[in-house]
Amino acid sequence: MRSITIIGTGNMARALGTLALAGGNTVEVMGRDHTKSADLAKALGGGATAGEWGAVPAGDLVIVALLSDGVVPAVTHYGDALAGKVIVDISNPFNATSDGLAHREVTSIAREVAKVAPAGASVVKGFNTVFRHVLENGRPDIFIAGDNAQAKAGVEAFVRSLGMRPLDAGGLEMAHWLEGAGVLTMGLARHGVGGWDFALGVTELPAA
């Protein structure tokens, strides 16, 4: 059992909160609008609580479930309240047509979050390659990346509690390519798979 705080009150916050509770974790939700967080906590049930925007999160794992534009500002706003926390960035900084990234540099939202995160906080990228309804209805592979092994181990344990397989892609520099895998997933949905009911994953060779 892990203690999870979700920053955000949208569809992805709801999906992850539901899954986290089903996986036996505790859940706190924090929204800029406290009414929305309180409503979401109530809807989630299972002892979910609503925290104050900007306060120290109850959870050790803090999932930032905001649109990509909002992630760095939120982490900046929280500041030292996130000291010692594992910050999980799940965002997809798509360009306007969702066929590329909004930034043209080799960076990532996760990397930019790490720049503004307080001392002792670690950043892990994850969950961004999966459409919400696939997360809700499937058991997709969850790709993660980050520089802190202990932080990644915590996220991996959380992913396993959801009945899903965590796949470590490497250090935080790999978050750029995970964001690219989000772009690729959009491209596949529009062209190669012809639908949204799939996830990128890993298929192992049958044992020889």
Place this chain on the structure above:
Amino acid sequence: MRSITIIGTGNMARALGTLALAGGNTVEVMGRDHTKSADLAKALGGGATAGEWGAVPAGDLVIVALLSDGVVPAVTHYGDALAGKVIVDISNPFNATSDGLAHREVTSIAREVAKVAPAGASVVKGFNTVFRHVLENGRPDIFIAGDNAQAKAGVEAFVRSLGMRPLDAGGLEMAHWLEGAGVLTMGLARHGVGGWDFALGVTELPAA
């Protein structure tokens, strides 16, 4: 049955040549060193032929199986000999540590090939996310990208002749993210999967 020309005489040329013949296609190989192409054609058997470096390829589908540094120079050298051909770029332009791309711009080898390809030639990116021995021993998903629908349909038919599933990721701009998926695959091999016996692929949700 399609007619395939493979430019290159290395391990990937051999693997693709073997698979192409097994899939009922005709195969021509072209190497800078004609002795090597003749040897490879002989080793492949199945009526495989060796063409002259820089001559008009016999195949409609021309797979450039060279190290990434050599792809653009080779296509430039071939020039008008490739007019009307479908050029398949399978390269991975990794940086020195294989945890990023050699270029930092949002481009791809496929995009650079398209810039030097002659009129009427089309470029399709594909096969770059798959380790050679997985291609030889598995049935991995083959991601492709390109701007010409007819060219992609030809590559898709070729992929199916190998018993594999082609997955169209979109236009040539997506080749950048396929090259990134190559980087991601390296990262997963080193960290998350702990081995080389896997491929990136797509898992569909069970039907509701």
